[in-house]
């Protein structure tokens with residue numbers, strides 16, 4: 001059968017992409033912007049029409065496309081809005097059009113940052129809650145959602161947030177926390193950002209299961225606990241036996257970041273649980289227990 005259970009993972013070198021590769025093994029067809037042996041080379045920012053996707057992907061066998069790649073550096077997007085728009089907005093839409101023409105499911109990873117986290121309209125948000133992104137990153141991802149759904153009405157948009165767990169590049173928040181606390185370095189953590197931290201490994205069965213169930217449209221896929229960033233950091237530190245005393249709670253304003261962050265946010269996952277009741281999204285204690293050795297190794 002064409003595809004033989006294989007899936008295209010766009011942006012496979014990132015923390016979520018690596019989890020797809022680990023879970024799917026030989027059934028994953030990986031892409032990167034860079035030339036890598038055995039991988040396809042695909043740059044979302046370079047896609048403006050479907051023929052460019054076809055030039056790379058025609059003749060490759062896969063039964064679904066998972067677009068996890070993106071310009072994920074939230075503050076970096078403020079400095080390069082045009083690149084963010086192409087990478088997170090235009091390119092994913094073009095790829096969705098290609099998936100529709102191939103007749104395969106398409107999954108686009110989006111973000112809680114499409115919401116504003118305003119005190120008068122706080123999260124955890126439902127899928128149909130009003131969007132109002134505060135940053136270039138959030139705006140570009142929302143544009144991606146719109147373009148994807150317009151190009152491929154059977155597509156899935158999975159919004160997630162504060163993704164943590166094993167990360168080969170050791171770039172995610174928990175990896176930074178481990179580096180700091182092990183090095184005896186004080187870490188300033190915003191105490192006014194509330195979210196629903198998500199174990200990266202749990203995103204894979206969620207995505208695969210929703211595709212297998214034929215789900216379409218927007219789903220929130222996120223962890224079960226609503227936590228302030230400081231509380232999250234303290235719990236991770238405690239689970240890993242690190243010195244939480246080095247965590248210093250500050251306001252988001254004090255951090256002086258380029259991009260505005262949603263404060264009272266988080267993603268509600270009732271729709272996911274209704275659609276897929278047997279799926280387990282793990283909280284901090286269970287997640288860290290699952291990957292402690294990898295994180296500290």
Ligand SMILES: NC(=O)c1ccc[n+]([C@@H]2O[C@H](COP(=O)([O-])OP(=O)(O)OC[C@H]3O[C@@H](n4cnc5c(N)ncnc54)[C@H](OP(=O)(O)O)[C@@H]3O)[C@@H](O)[C@H]2O)c1
Nearest residue numbers: 011013014015016032033043044045069070072160162163
């Ligand atoms: N991490 C979070 O907390 C979080 C929260 C909410 C939503 N998300 C979303 O979840 C998805 C996965 O996040 P992640 O944590 O795995 O991100 P990540 O670790 O930063 O990885 C993103 C990957 O995207 C690829 N990429 C960057 N620019 C690209 C381009 N122009 N074309 C194709 N690929 C490109 C990069 O791979 P190459 O350099 O090899 O091309 C990179 O490895 C993203 O779409 C992100 O927006 C993440």
